[in-house]
Each structure stands twice: as C-alpha cells, then as structure tokens.
Amino acid sequence: MIATKLISEARSHRDSSILVDPLLSPLPDTLPKNVTKIADSILTPEELKITSYDVPELLQAIRSEEYSCEAVTRAFLRRAALAQKLTNCLTELLPSRAIARAKYLDSLPISEHGRFQGLPVSIKEHHGMEGLTNNGGYVAWIGKPQDGRCSTQEVLLQAGAVLHARTTQPQTTMHLETSTNIYGATTNPWNTDLASGGSSDGESALIACRGSILGMGGDIGGSIRCPAANTGIYGFKPTPRRIGKLCSLAAVSGQEGIIPTQGPLASSRSGLMLFMETYLSYEPWIKDDYLVPIPWRPVTLPAKLKIAIMWSDDIVTPHPPVTRALKEVAKSLSEAGIELVEWKPEGHDDCWDITQALYYEDDGKHVEKLIAEGGEEMLLLTKWLIKDNENVKYRTVEGVWELKDRRNAYRLKYNELWLSTGAKDNHPVDAILCPAGPGAAPPHGNAKYWNYTSQWNLLEYPGVVFPVTFVDQALDGKDEAYVPKNDKDRFNWELYEPGKYVDAPVGLQIVTRRFEDEKCLDILEAVEKAMGRK
C-alpha cells in the first residue's frame, strides 16, 4: 500500500512537471506506432526549427544571438514534454530550474556563457541531480535525497549547460530495455511496440524525439550503445575513468569487477565529439581524481585505415537487417579505399560468463533486498539476469579474486589478439566494426543478449554506436533455413520476423583499443564520410 502511494506520487510529480507553458495542444485520439512525426503538428515552427539543430549548429545560433537561451530552453522543454507523452521517457521535466538558469545565462555577456552556451542537456535519473531525489528505478528509493556531488554535472554547469530533463531507466538499471514498477515501460518512438533499449532508454527515446539533442547516460554492459542503436541516434561509451561517475546511484557501489562509465548520447556525431572535447577541456580530473588526467588528444589516423569487421560473435548470429547494415557499410568503406579484414572473435562466451558473475558477486542479494524493501515485484528481465542465471552466484572473496584473475587474463589475451592483426604488416587493425546487438530494437521484454556490447565493457574498450539504416520489409526477410547453433541463437532467430520490426532503426558499433577514445570518434567520422555523410 505504501508502495502504491509512493508510485502514484512519483507519477503525479512527473505529470505535473510536464505541464509546460504554453500547454501542449491535445494529441490525436489515435497515435500511430511511429510517433516521430507527431511533433510537426503540435509544436510551433520556431520550436521545430530550434529543436531540429544538432549541437554545434544550435550553439552557433545562440552565439550569434539568433535565439536566446530561454527561447532554446522553452522549445526543448515543450518538445521533451511531448516526448514524455509519446514514449514515457521522463522521470521529471525541470521547467522552473531550467528557465531560471537560461534567464541567468541570458543576463550574462555571450562570451561568459561557457562552451555549452546555454545548451539544454538531459540526464539519466540515477546519475542524480543536486537538490532533487533519485530513485534509480527502485520503488524503495522513491524520494531518496541526492547525496554527494554530481561531478559530471558540475562540469556541464560550469560549461554553461541547462539541465532540462531527467530520464527513465529500468528496474536495477540492468536491463537492455526499460520498465520499472514506478513509471512502466519506455517505448521506442519509431515503433512503440518495440523497446527503446536500456538502461539509458529514457535518453534514447527523448533524443530520438528531439526533446533533447545531448544527454548523459551510463554504460556497464551496453546501456548507452544499445538504446542509441535501437532509436537511430549516436551513443558513446568511453573508456572508464575518462568521465566522472560520482553520485550515480546503484544497488552496489563497491563492485569493481566491471566498471561503469557515464557517456553521451546525441542526435549527431558532432554532439558526441563536442561533448567529449568540452567536458575534458574543463580538466574534471582535478576535482575528481578518480579520473585519468588525459585531455581530449588530437589523433592522426593512418593514411589507409584498416578496419576489422565482426559479422558475428560466433555465438548468436545477428538478424538480417544487422548483417545487411554491416554489408552496406563494408561496401562503402571498401569503395573509399579502407582496408577491411575479418575479425575472428575469441572467447566471447567466456567473457560474458565472467562479466555476469562480476556484476553480481553477491548473487544479486542486494538487488533482491531493495526490491523487497520497496514492496515491488521483481520484473522478468531482472529475474532472468539475477535468478535464472547460472553464472550469478554468491562468491567468497577468493571466488571474486579468481574471477578477476580470469578477467585480467582475458584482457591480456584479447589485447594480444588485437595486436596479432598487425603481425604481417605491422599495422594492427585500427578499429572493429560490429553489431551493436543481435538485432534491431526488439519487442518489449526480449532484450536478453548483451554480448555485442558487454564484451567491450569487460575489456574497457571505447565503443560508439551510429545509425545506419532501418529494417526493410523487402530486403530483410527471415532466413527460414537457418539452423541455430545453440539455445541463445535459437531464441534470437525465433524472435525475428520483419513484420515485428516495422520502421526499426539499425545502428552499428565501432570499437577501438583501451583509451583510444579519440580514435574511436575520429574513425566514426571517417566511416560516415565513406558512407557519403558529412
């Protein structure tokens, strides 16, 4: 009963937060599954224009005083409120504090705004926000006051950002799609039958609806990259220790087997780049010395890039649209004179076994306890990960040491594997191009294969996801003759029917070596240019 009351209060709080001024006109009685065009009939032309910019263009428009910070903020607040109605992506909108902040910035000379110039930025709820509460997806934590400093946001504010929205995450923040007993499910704006991904799903749905063009998510197994791929936007998981993580709420805060990292999601590649460069230009490692003091370093790419393509991890074969996306990009790269080789994955199944075990050294008991404390139901994807998982066990300290030894040995071996690709020409591959998941955004409740992203969390390799294409009903027929290799592969193969994936975006992932974050984004640029993009 207490839980019901708390949930109802959390929802009321969110619902009243989106009562923007002026109020949104009513939505059509019947909404299509693809809601990405609804804004066109609800927002003003100016709001549509402001929210259509990508990050550098919007900053330029503010710098040139084409728009005030307040006008920009108000446009994004209205579009974010609409995104909430369409996809259920917010835990709260922040109109009062965002408008006050925008007005304050407008009162300063443009030159004193900082490099973010009044840019609205959305934040995944469990990263916290000064003076507000955090629930992190748990009923038990509804109303929990923010405790401690939010180091990333301090930098964002120092740089002149306006924090305008807080976004949903799943129960436990450990699903690759989103539902909580507090807010229900977040849906994919391209097809509301599908998941927007997780755990930074609120960010991806909001950005895909252009209720934000830059947001902060977090990633310990794919939580930035999966939602970016599912919704046709850009998402970057940097090497851990380059972006602060102080005050992010998690059930377990002393776990260090797999280290999470915050990272940006954006409507464009330029948004990711500008974020990384700007954030690091403020030397966040001075106040937060958990961070490695490496500025955003200029990189010179080799004259002829050498990119490995991983068609499959040899465990679960990706769905046809993913394979087609890889083929299309490979063709563009090849035509642009980029050398392509095939990536031979090694031990990705072992890697996932170790990863899951390290997520839950305590057999997930902490999570179970928190769920019980909130009097809420354990959702199926939580149960799947924690209870029905033979790799998740209660460990002794010796057991944890053994897992870390296995992890360290695997890291060393994988680095050797990478370097071995340069054995003949002294040019190891510059990057791996690979799926961001085993398919496009799945129907709700089916995101049960993390390996295409979690692989790079254990290895601490940076990974960026970018949009490539959409599921095509004509081109992406099911391979009915396919013989699955194992149970996971069967589950994934059986899941696919093109008709279930109408309008679903397909993203791919570029991975580079540990701490090659700059190279990762520079290679994305080279890849997109090869694809004929700007």
Add this chain to the structure above:
Amino acid sequence: MIATKLISEARSHRDSSILVDPLLSPLPDTLPKNVTKIADSILTPEELKITSYDVPELLQAIRSEEYSCEAVTRAFLRRAALAQKLTNCLTELLPSRAIARAKYLDSLPISEHGRFQGLPVSIKEHHGMEGLTNNGGYVAWIGKPQDGRCSTQEVLLQAGAVLHARTTQPQTTMHLETSTNIYGATTNPWNTDLASGGSSDGESALIACRGSILGMGGDIGGSIRCPAANTGIYGFKPTPRRIGKLCSLAAVSGQEGIIPTQGPLASSRSGLMLFMETYLSYEPWIKDDYLVPIPWRPVTLPAKLKIAIMWSDDIVTPHPPVTRALKEVAKSLSEAGIELVEWKPEGHDDCWDITQALYYEDDGKHVEKLIAEGGEEMLLLTKWLIKDNENVKYRTVEGVWELKDRRNAYRLKYNELWLSTGAKDNHPVDAILCPAGPGAAPPHGNAKYWNYTSQWNLLEYPGVVFPVTFVDQALDGKDEAYVPKNDKDRFNWELYEPGKYVDAPVGLQIVTRRFEDEKCLDILEAVEKAMGRK
C-alpha cells in the same frame, strides 16, 4: 624435511651464482657494522670507478666507448657478489646470462643498443624473470617456474638493459624489512644491526653497496620508499598503472583494494628520472593495456613553489633525526624562496585501518596456507600483520564493497583537503614534504609502522624518497620528557636511542597528487637544488 632440503638447494644455488670470475679475494676476518667501504679493498680501481658512476654518467661512458658493456657488467657482477656477502641481499646473481647479453650488445653498433646502452639493472625476485624460478619469499614456492610475461623487463631488455641480479624480499613480501625462512635476513650496509627496509630490501642493500645503480622494486605500502630511506638511496613509487606489473608473484593476485606498483630504486635522482622517461618512451601500454597511455610529460613548475611540510601524521611522532632532517630541508627551501605551509593530516589512522583490511580481505588465509604448505614458520612480522591485527578479518563481498566505499570516500575527501590549500590564493600546494617512516632504519624486527608510506598507496599518490642526512649522535638526542600519544607512538618512542642507530641514513619523502609523477620528480630536483645539490 623437504623444506630443509629445498631451502638448502636455494641457498646453494645462490652461493654458487656469486662465484664470479675472477673470484673475490677473502673478506677481512672481522667486519665492521658499516660495510659500505669494504669494496675499496676488494675491487680493482677500474671496477670501483665503473660502479661509482650514476646512471647518466655510466651510459655516457658506454656511449663514448670508454667501457664495453661487458666490462661494465663484470664490474657490477663482482660488486653485487660482494654486496651479497656483506648484506645477504641476493636470491641469485646472473653472471652467465648477463655476460652473454653484454657481449651481444657489444657486438652491435652503439647506436643500436637502445636507450639503456647495456646498463646493468637488478630486479626484485618476485617480479620474476623469463626462464627462471620465483619463490616470492615462500618456501612452498621454491622452484616455481616463471609463468607468463614480465612486462616491465620486456621493456628494459628492449631498451638495452642487462639484467644482472635478483634480490631478496621478506616472507609474504609484506614486511617493511626483510627476512625469509629461505635466505634469512638482509642487513643494512650502513649498520648491519639495522634493517635495510622492505619489501624491496634486497634492492636497497644492493644499490647502497653499489652492486647496482638501478633496480626494480615494488610498493603496496612503502616497499620501495622505506628501503630507499633506510639505506640512503633514491626510490620512487609512481601512481599505479604507469609501470607494468605482469608476472609479479603474490599470494593474492585478484585483490584490487590497494593496487601495487613496480617502481625504480637508484643511486641518484637522475637514475629515477632516466628510468621513468626511458621506460615510458617505449609505450609499454601497447602490449600491456592495463597501463594508462600517458607518456612522461614535461612539467612547468610554478615560479614560486608552495610546499606543505607534514611534521607528523598526528599518530606517531617521528624520531629526532627525522624531525631534524625535515627542519634542515625546510630551512633550505625557505632560503631558496619556496613558500612553506604546514600540512594538517586528516584521518591517517582510518586510512591505515582500511588499507590493512583491503590487503587481506580473506583474513590472510591464503598466506597462512602457503606458509603451511612450505612447512615453514610464520615469521613475527607476518604474524603481527595478519594474525594480531584487528583490522584483518575474513570479509564477505558486501564487507569488501563497504571497505571500498570507505576508501573511495576517503580519497575524495583527501583530494578536497589538498585543493583546499589553494582556497585563498588559488595555488594549492605543489607537494607534501614528509617523513618516509617514523625513524631511520630500525633494529631488525621492529618495522611496525607503515603509515608514512602506506597512506599514499591507498590514495594512489606518487611518492619519492631521497637521502637527506645521517643519524647524528650529538644532534639527535632522545626527548626523554616526551609523553606518547598512544600505544603505537609509545612503541616508536621507546624504540629510539641514538646509539642504536649509528651511521643510519635518514631519507625524506615528497608526495604529489595522483598521476603527478613527473611533477613529483621535478619537485625533488627543485628541493635538492635548494639543498645545494646539483
């Protein structure tokens, strides 16, 4: 019985390894306690000359073909063999492989030697060596074959070093002085009644005897800095993840609460600097991606340095010679125009509690088991640290998480403390000058206070130790009226009598912020110049 046989074999192996060619002439029947001058009557003038150089001068002498690599290697082998006879600092000398290597280098053009040009380098035994065995101070591990790659040594060899000697460490490699049931105690060449420090004691004794002028030790609580201070040499503990640690043998390899690091000990500041710069110039992070890819960066020190002096950690008051050393250096710094402030330590006792608990998450059971497996006795300093220590307990994973949370909070708080020293002038202190221990090298068996070094291991701050003075019988009288603050302070105070510390060197420590390794050594240079050194 088996243990006795193994021990006897290990000693025989060591003893035959030091039968250098030509053999050393017999030592005097009675040795003084201070054995630092014995070499003068045993070695040839040329050997004395070669081994008197510091690293850059020796490299210059090889480069200019004044000496061949072989001549240099032979001189250091003879002097190291002598050091073994005087201080018991070796587990084995490596004459055959060192001379073969030197001859090989001599066969190459000088320009192809690599930056270390044939420099003899000694290695702490538990860091391992390709093709040899490692015991790590445990009887059970006598004869254990080297397993895996020694990443630091790969770089040393790539750079043209000659590995000529392997040095002792204590049982468990976790004492701040050295004794094992295999080799007995290593003694301090300045006064053989005193400890040479630990756990990289063999290195310190060997280098103080100039049987090596550059060696690799390791440090998780003071194991480089304490021996350097005890023997009047230089030792540098960098920020972890700047120097590789692959293949170092430890009872517990998955423990990550406090991360150990390898680091150099040398006869001069220039040796440390040259090592760091050279090592990192080979980009070791490519093969060992555990490392952070930060090259040795040039630093511009502020025009007027601001150095904090920590006279005491407010728990154990250092002995009079340490305080005098601090006063003398402070006077020199002040006269050189360096701004001095007082460091107010916070929570160093908590820090030590957390540190010990994280060393032994398993209550030391792994260590106990290994000791039992070898059929050897648990030495008193092992017992003191593991068995008689209320902070060492068997932890659950939740218990370890809690410790890591406390550690992280302490790190954050200490960083804030550091930055707060710039609150008024926007110039936080550039470094802390502090003791390297609560006294000079203690009589064997008494190294029970680690905080002056271990403090900076938990914080991951780099620390360098440099020689300042020697215990002075006239100047360093005991303060008989002193009233100890607590049991630890009483133990330390009672331990002191100047007469027990004849000829003991006194070193001090300079500490900078995390990853400010370059600044740490540059400030040491500034400090030594202020002291009138070159």
